[in-house]
Amino acid sequence: MIIDDQHYDVIIVGTGAGGGTLANKLAPTGKNILILERGDFMPLEEQNRANVDVFKKERYRAAERWYDKDGETFSPQTNYAVGGNTKIYGAALVRMREKDFDAVEHQEGISPEWGLNYQDFEPYYTEAERLYMVHGQTTDDPTEPPRSGEFPLPAVEHEPQIQKIVDAIAKQGLHPTSLPLSLTRSEDDPTGDSEVFGIVPALKHDNVTLKTSAKVVCLLTNSSGEAVRAVEAEIDGQSYLFFGDIIILACGAINSAALLLKSANHKHPNGLANSSDLVGRNFMKHHQTAMVELSVNANSGKFLRSVSVNDFYWGDENFPYPMGHIENTGGLLQDIIFAESPPILSVLAKGMPGFGLKQLAKRSIGWWMYTETLPDPDNRVRVKDGKIYLDFTPNNIEAHDRLIYRWIDVLKAGEKKLGSSVFEKLAIYPRGEVPIQAVANQCGTCRFGEDPQTSVLDLNCRTHDLENLYVVDSSFFPSSSGVPPALTIIANALRVGNHLKEKLR
Template structure:
């Protein structure tokens, strides 16, 4: 196998966006993707199949106590974005500076929002984000408008907006990467959580990889499971992978690790040796540490006197408590709609009888609360006898409870007298990030502000693992913006 100029490991939001930005340079780029292309099938729009694990990988991870679970981590070109809710939201400007929360202080980033903003703008344009400025008072400065107007609210969601506004709140359009008309041609189903096999969602495959693969200098190799990075001194000299049961090695002048927060960290840990006994790029002992998941709760407002006739539902966000709302003015987090929960989805998730689930789903509105998880070195992923162990320690929990209470009170005043809540399971990865944190100091971080590994001269890590904080925002757009920023730096260095 010939050696490319640039080798990208993983084709999720980081790897695919990076490839798309580098492709016009003419440099020979090879992308190694563990999975195969996700094909359309009847199960792609079957709620029972989707929400009972039909598409989940056939692997298990362990929790700190030694129990095992099946993760919601997907291996396909496009990665987890094939199933995402298509929310492409910027962090607020305040997230880039130290910010005091009820559970501690978020450390901020080694770069400012103003320095990062052009890459946010470019990422929004690349992923054709549907949105609207001027509705959300916490919206940070934009150098340009959205190229597309927001996905339209359905009638029952317009009614919800009016009821929120009547309480002095500021519901706004959720920035989305979805062509709703094209999506609905594949069936009357929400896009949140369902795989993008019939078109409509702007994901890492349909946008990033599609743009990259238009160039003849880009090669995508699927079914290629990377097992180890090989090094000599400060150089990555090869990448070992398996394809079709055959072990192979490929080398490149520049290696970009983009396998996601869990897989990138565990691959670095698995690649250690005599010179790197604690794993690669890990002189700081931070690889795998500072794992962050958002605190997320599904919140349903139920009324026997009201019906929800929406199809996709996920168009509203509420950020009135994103930067304040705690007892001393601390941030609480983001509220946004879930995708439309149907009776079939609720039955698959809860085990309730279908007739009960259908009644509940049709007489409720479906929202979620999301609060920042603060970085903690003891919240981590590591390997135990070759198995991935996820040791997640929740943080900032009191802020999340306060956010849930505020939303519940608002929904009751708005006409939904019963409020049901279900927090996403502690062991379920959701918006995972932080395991190879970005920073200026090699003693406390894994990569520099341009995602160059402090310890290795030709390794960049370009995925959610580098995020220093989780904010209270879906991370996909931020990961894409990081990738565009890194691509600019790679090209500028020649």
């Protein structure tokens, strides 16, 4: 064991949406900050999402195996690199709706309130959108929460073919809106992520140190068990011990929970911060369906995501419960849809002999549909013999099916209005539920709240049980809402960052 002779004021574990953003927020304090990241920097060509090979090779999967509730192994779709999953995400940075912070009745149960309300998060959403250069536009989307200002940058324009679809959808009385996107101004690396907007600016400060390929394996407490004293990490096959005053986990909801459980000791026999027995429980991930429409007209295949539709977010006339959020996927040649659901295009390819994947992608328009799953204590991360188990039984399924069929009706009605210009042939809609290994929108495994018996973290995301231990990734979500999570993780990291800056002063 090598003991690092420096003592750090703050140690941050993980550089994704939560950790990367927090590092940037705390860097100007001048405090001695150590960031530990198990991955490395991704070379730019690795980030080239336009390369179809990327998807065939399933490049963005961690080289480790997890286990499902039946003990079957799978390779999780999670990215260990500087920037974490934001290096491969779609960069759609969407605010949760105002009501998402309240208790909401779903068909299969209640999605719990957050303990803080939308107004508490609003200033941080605004700060997050500025930091991540979010391009967007306020429109007449009835679910859009109130904003204290306009988007920092204008929305991207729709691909011409997408514009026609948007117009056709609007004619049906719906409210397609521009999808807020984080974009840099760099042609080489256009997508905004937590390396670009978090880690790189943080490292400009001399007081910040980043160690990559540094996998944290255990947190060690002091003898009373009241605080974390040191962090043990493996670097180049060697064990290192780092000492710090404030320890912040941002490993992603599954890995942070697993690390707390793996760090059990005689003072914390069920895992650190786990007196409530809630660490790892209430794991949520969205129902996420990808749907592909086929058109006889080719598109560029390389356009950005640009549309979102929330008209069914809270339900419709036939189903008075939340259904979810819809986005287009962007040009399928560059969209990660291939990575998440390779079978979708294979199904299409089989139905259209003579069509290569590239040609197929140029004639396809994809849609993502997201529906909230509800927190269930039996959906959980467990650790057994050092291995990660993910027990997950999906719930709230009818709401998702309703969303899919409602959307198919909308697209079909749109096609009729558009005549033959966009869809000369009837579109086909293969669809498939995203399987267990797609853990993109994971959250909920260390929920925050005021009561130590019903939550792991307090409202500042500090563990109730250990005075210097925080968790700032998506673990803190009490509910998943129906929108993608990254903007809320970023906003929360900025909020917790404010609290920590006060504490460090």
